[in-house]
Amino acid sequence: MDFFHQLIQQLINGVSLGSIYALIALGYTMIYGIIKLINFAHGDIYMVGAYLGFFGVTVAGLSIFPALLISMFVTGCLGMVVEKLAYKPLRHAPRISLLITAIGVSFFLEYAGMYFVTATPRTFPDTGLNFAFSVAGFIINGQQVMIFAITIILMALLTYIVQKTKLGKAMRAASFDTETAQLMGIDSDRVISMTFFIGSSLAAAAGVLVGVYYNTIDPLMGIMPGLKAFVAAVLGGIGILPGAVVGGIILGVIEALVAGFLSSTFRDAAAFAILILVLLVKPSGLFGKNTNEKV
């Protein structure tokens, strides 16, 4: 196998991994955009989504797509409940209180997960996607096709919601200026709640896709992807939706290249080296603007 061939193969792997980071990063960035919170529980929401998908397939005997949709819906509702119980009472509190609460929610979800489903990793059943085919000599498997397809559909749907619908406009207005949005008649509490629903359901989709891709899930599975999606969101420019997607893909590709050409032990190091680099060179991220206010 020559170098070029391996490069393309790693790019395919990288983009599928990156799509998953992108889905998680979108939720991070949407939530940050609207309440300026780095929701450190977001990775654990993703874990819950993976388990709901798992139980949908194993216990309820659903096929993968209905299981995915149900997991997205239920996890979305969980996101709304978390916001209502943990974050909403702190709406006027200092931001650090909110951040500490998010870390608390993260631990709560991890250990509640261990209590209810045990710490033993579960193996995702065969979803009928364990086939692989080769295109011009490059191997693509069924799971990767599913990841690409679902990611593209969800991103198109999200773009439509954010750009074209009344809810999306309200979301953009509220994340730009919550107070003025209220003067337009926008109920900011409701918009924040819906943002948590959408962000959490995207994380759930990522969780189910990872379950399908890597076959194994456990209650602490959200920690590392959660942190990496955070890196992806910062890389793209936190609060900026296209930034989260591009950041996620770049991160996935770099990880795949590092794992493929150097050593997979450097994978995680590469991700966090990127974070340090971004913070040093362009803290506002790739898509970030230096905001200057018109007086």
Place this chain on the structure above:
Amino acid sequence: MPMLEINDINVYYGAIHAIKGISLTVNEGEIVTLIGANGAGKSTTLRTISGLLKPKTGAINFLGKDIAGMPAHQIVREGISQVPEGRKIFAEMTVMENLELGAFTRSDSDGVAQDLKMVFGRFPRLEERISQLAGTLSGGEQQMLAMGRALMSRPKLLLLDEPSMGLAPLLIREIFSIIVDINKAGTTVLLVEQNANMALSIASRAYVLETGRITLSGDAKTLAASEDIRKAYLGG
């Protein structure tokens, strides 16, 4: 019965007592202005009417309904719309999207289309810049957009907070003549201004605010002629 009746409200910012027992009324069809120096509590009063701040005590009646403590997004539905200080347009959205957000509470698409025409009639420059990002507009255009946006909710009472701020004198004149037109078309106006001269020239009645209290009130022309007012606010 007055359209808006504020009765002895007290508003605090944390421990700071910003509004100390203000009462005022606005009748249907009027232009009423609230003038006073920087920090007198003019904006605080408007923000309390629109629901962004809650009075600790006192009542605010609008069309016979107590709206004190009602959330801001519901007060818009009651028929009060605010043009905030500093315009506060949604800079990263287009002119059209800003106007659409102004009509957020409405579901009568025919009426919204009609009002959009009305807004473009009043502010032709907005129509020329319809798909431009609002942040790229000039200061005067942004003020027009903020006013157009507020009109899109078809308010019964329009609250204007310092519409002259940062604008050239010629533009201020243009904005004020549009305020008169809006009022003539049937919208009641409560105007907060530091530019007392301009405000008194278009208002029918005025209140003078000093450190959280109303110190003078009455007919705008009488106030404009009064020696005290001329000294304090009109530059001699």
